[in-house]
Amino acid sequence: MYNQNGNVPFSWANVQRSQNSDLLEPENEPTSSSSSQAFNYTERTIAIEHAPYNYYGRYQERPANPVHSGVPVQDLSHRPMVNDLHGLVPVPNWDAYSPHTATQQATAAVQSLEQVHHPTHNVQYHPYHMPHAQAPAWPYYNHPYPDYPQHTRRNSTPPNYPNSDSSEVTVGKAKPPYVIKACASCKASHVACDPGRPCQRCIRLGKTDTCVDATRKKRGRPKNSTKSQQQQATSSMTDSTGSSSAETTPLHKAANRDLPDQLLELSQILGEYEVSSGEQTPAEYPNMLGHSLGRVSSPPASVERRVTPLSPSAVLRSYAMDGHSSIRKQKSLPSSFSARRGSSTSPNSSPKRRHSHRSTFEAAQTNIQPVMLQHHQSVQYPGAQHRPTGQPFKFQDTSFIDVHGSTQTRISLAHTYSTASSAPSRAIHPLSSQFTYTDSDQEIENQNMHHNR
DNA sequence: GCTATCGGAAGCTAAACGTA
DNA sequence: ACGTTTAGCTTCCGATAGCA
Incomplete structure (x- = not known):
């Protein structure tokens, strides 16, 4: 299941396997430290200021994220998701962040949502993907797979799961991974954007009124x-x-x-x-x-x-x-x-x-x-x-x-x-x-x- | 030093395709 | 039915140039 880097390569086959395996049984997961009662998954401690990225390398803005349903984003957004066709299910023990940072309010909100919508399921749903949950503007937008692995591109080192015996996770020279949607200005300029609207670049350039999501064409192989x-x-x-x-x-x-x-x-x-x-x-x-x-x-x-x-x-x-x-x-x-990739004539x-x-x-x-x-x-x-x-x-x-x-x-x-x-x-x-x-x-x-x- | 431009590397999505 | 391939899209790194 793990590649040579110790990561779980993303595939829907793995997703399906994970749904049928003890990955969704947190109590069966090996624990390197204490577990959160609220979420019942294994935690890894990590210094927030050194780890703004989740397991997949997706940027997690730590402070002052929008709060939805009493659930601070920074406390819940870091869990990788798998799609079980009904909702996005957090995978326990893949976390880079400590669930201890979750507030009591967050705990109550999540438990409430789970009881309402999936009272008999032994899985945990991300509150933003609950049917009545209003997704925050970021980090998830309405992206169906918000934690699609991206650390292969960015230099954001995932934790050495599952064999890490350290409670500290080294992220190294991680950079923010791609945003799901760049703003029109950043897109036109071929520069990195951020999920905020206006984005930091537009704020800096005084283009706050024109900072909107760039339009995207349909992707994928065309029909026929x-x-x-x-x-x-x-x-x-x-x-x-x-x-x-x-x-x-x-x-x-x-x-x-x-x-x-x-x-x-x-x-x-x-x-x-x-x-x-x-x-x-x-x-x-x-x-x-x-x-x-x-x-x-x-x-x-x-x-x-x-x-x-x-x-x-x-x-x-x-x-x-x-x-x-x-x-x-x-x-x-x-x-x-x-x-293998690459153009040998690239300046890089x-x-x-x-x-x-x-x-x-x-x-x-x-x-x-x-x-x-x-x-x-x-x-x-x-x-x-x-x-x-x-x-x-x-x-x-x-x-x-x-x-x-x-x-x-x-x-x-x-x-x-x-x-x-x-x-x-x-x-x-x-x-x-x-x-x-x-x-x-x-x-x-x-x-x-x-x-x- | 700051900003804009842009080539192109790397990544994502979904239809087409292959196969058991 | 389901996994794989692939066309066409995306983001944004990094080189370069212009400007104050």
């Missing part, structure tokens, strides 16, 4: 995005013979077909790769697999035609990046990938970080097999040719057929490239193993020289 993408890709692509694709097939379904059909469908689904017909070696496309694998030799005689995908980064450069740099890399990697990119990328790259060299395609002359990177200048676009689910040796293996270029000025990191995912590949700065430089030649 895949379908529409496929339709768009299909309508804009032709194969080398000039024939239009008559139908679309999802990549994962195409992968189960016979090879020629699969390739045909891939050619319809994917976009245009750069094609070399045998006299060209991968070294002429220095950023892609051939070069990255250190492979410059001729293909096996059995391979009639080699298709060398142009480096996504090279493609990006070729599409008139005009300085608009809101173009970014896709972040998330498939779970089977080693999680440290040599150490680049070294890390390089190490992975070199490790990948030993594993990746040459990538070639048969029966297949022209494929497109979806949408590339129609991409408006300066707008982000992405390569995704790009597949290759590895016909090196006797086996045929589908290899997916598993990730999305949409960066204008940074070197894209990339992940290449064969079905049978996993590895990643990332450009180094030097490689990018070489590509630039090659491209400008």
Whole structure:
């Protein structure tokens, strides 16, 4: 249940487990110190002035928080919540703060709420999530998961739960985690906001009247995005013979077909790769697999035609990046990938970080097999040719057929490239193993020289 | 020193997708 | 049904520049 840092990684599976486990049975929790009678969960003592953050790193403003139903926020807000589909349930023993700071009034209020709404449940509900409880403006707003873990981003060290034998929790150089909603001014200025309205920055700048929550667009994957993408890709692509694709097939379904059909469908689904017909070696496309694998030799005689995908980064450069740099890399990697991020050209990119990328790259060299395609002359990177200048676009689910040796293996270029000025990191995912590949700065430089030649 | 600007890293959400 | 993936959004760090 705990990761190597001793933290409980957030997942709904863990939430569900916790609901069925003794996490909701405070009396079964190991106690490192005394328990609060009011809440019956294990406390950890912590100096308030040193610990303005809860277990997940969410900022807890200690003094003078709004009081709701007689419940001071600072006394109750620090408990991590799990969602039991009925309400947010505080998880005992995850606390960074002492419940002894709860007032008698708070105790009575919570007990009253629990009795009214869940008299038979042996769980404890956060009062702000009780049906009739009016949520304070902060720290919870109406956010459904107010304690969604965030300490992975901010340098807010959670307590060394569960193995901490110290009653003192070291928070270190913790910074306030993200606010749930930034104000319009802070958002526009790309600066940190705080939950107050007006926020401290607006107060300082005298913009108190205009300090309102920034409007937020709907997040999440759009409805029918895949379908529409496929339709768009299909309508804009032709194969080398000039024939239009008559139908679309999802990549994962195409992968189960016979090879020629699969390739045909891939050619319809994917976009245009750069094609070399045998006299060209991968070294002429220095950023892609051939070069990255250190492979410059001729293909096996059995391979009639080699298709060398142009480096996504090279493609990006070729599409008139005009300085608009809101173009970014896709972040998330498939779970089977080693999680790694980063642009090696970022001004913040440290040599150490680049070294890390390089190490992975070199490790990948030993594993990746040459990538070639048969029966297949022209494929497109979806949408590339129609991409408006300066707008982000992405390569995704790009597949290759590895016909090196006797086996045929589908290899997916598993990730999305949409960066204008940074070197894209990339992940290449064969079905049978996993590895990643990332450009180094030097490689990018070489590509630039090659491209400008 | 203060403030504004902004590129982009890191994180969040929810629909689509995969799988048992 | 449920877990995973992923598109598209968010916040805000940190570099840089302008100004008094």
